[in-house]
Amino acid sequence: DQQVKQNSPSLSVQEGRISILNCDYTNSMFDYFLWYKKYPAEGPTFLISISSIKDKNEDGRFTVFLNKSAKHLSLHIVPSQPGDSAVYFCAASATSGTYKYIFGTGTRLKVLA
């Protein structure tokens, strides 16, 4: 039972354009969501997070949008840069209890120069 789904295994975008990565979840108890970026041979690096009390959080080129009614979140990267090429994971957590994250399967983003 995949509670967090990233349905696009890969995405290619031209440098300077917007990258949109999507994530869906099924568990209504999730109230905290995060995006991680992972390069080969490295651990996931925290990018940005959002609490369920918000519908948008922005940090520089990265913006996360949360649509609770649709159980959907997205990560927007504007403008995309070649260094953004990596695998992106969304993760979800229920703040009551442990800091257990449920991860999606990842989307590989390739930004073309």
Next chain:
Amino acid sequence: ETGVTQSPTHLIKTRGQQVTLRCSSQSGHNTVSWYQQALGQGPQFIFQYYREEENGRGNFPPRFSGLQFPNYSSELNVNALELDDSALYLCASTIAGGVMAQYFGPGTRLLVL
């Protein structure tokens, strides 16, 4: 650079053997989680330790066990290794009650033959 280190980086074992993986968290991070990442999948939560006590467990059998020490280091032990245990093992640390983002180490890649 997350300040979380793991050792060894790579390990080869045979089926039925036992393995110990190590993690050194950031100073002050009193919570450590371990994840298993199989090829092409997102990280899966194994368990979490808070102040040296297990504080939550995912769907992993008892042959996966752990320890957390007062010096912010921790161990993941796996007994009776199976071929399906071949994966990247990640530890992540955070401060309980603080910002929920977990900081991951680079991982240990385990191959079971």
